[in-house]
Amino acid sequence: MLDVRLIAISDLSVLPADELVARLRRLAALARPQSVALLLRDHAASGQQRLALGERLRDIALEQRQSLWVADRADLALLLGAAVLHLGEASVCARAVRRLLPEGIRISRAWHRTSGEGGESELTDVDALLLSPVLEARKGRPALGLPALSALGEQLRARNQAYPLFALGGVSATNAASCLEAGASGVAAIGAALAADPRPLLASLGIRR
Secondary structure, eight states, rough: OOOOOOOOOOOOSOOOHHHHHHHHHHHHHHTTTTTTEEEOOOOTSSSHHHHHHHHHHHHHHHTTOOOEEEOOEEEEEEHHHHEEEEEEETOHHHHHTTTTTTTTOEEEEEESSSSSTHHHHHHHHHHHHEEEEESSSSSTTTOHHHHHHHHHHHHHHHHHOOOOOEEESSTTTTTTTHHHHTTSEEEEEEOOOOOOOOHHHHHHHHOOO
């Protein structure tokens, strides 16, 4: 988990399943081993559809020595042998879900605040944060900006919570390196990760194989 530099988020509204899988396979093959996490999200899909897509993403992760993450569904994370369960904004608290998970599965959390204040208990029980939206407004929220990313990273380190912090929202090949310079451990993306040619993004993150 500490080596992950790019979280590539699945989105069946952007590409049909076969093309999405093909592009994520190319991305995973071109990236340094252990540097990419394939995050199964697709909340609008049925459980069967998500499981089927997750099985294909798991196979890619195994073949290319990358990792599989699953959003929100602890059952799918267990069935697929995911490395990480990612909790969205509306998910249950990390402490509650951790009781259901075997020791090997870690937990990441969506975070939309510019600080850790008010969420101390949640921050204690996660293994990584995805801060959003950092570079582009998303879901009615204004972009937080790189200074907020830096400030949150400093607060986490001051609290001795130096776990991975990922930037999500508006990430592209042209600005991904700026997120790293601002203190992010890595970035998360949909469009940039699903691009026909992922090499510019991988190069900007320093993870081209």
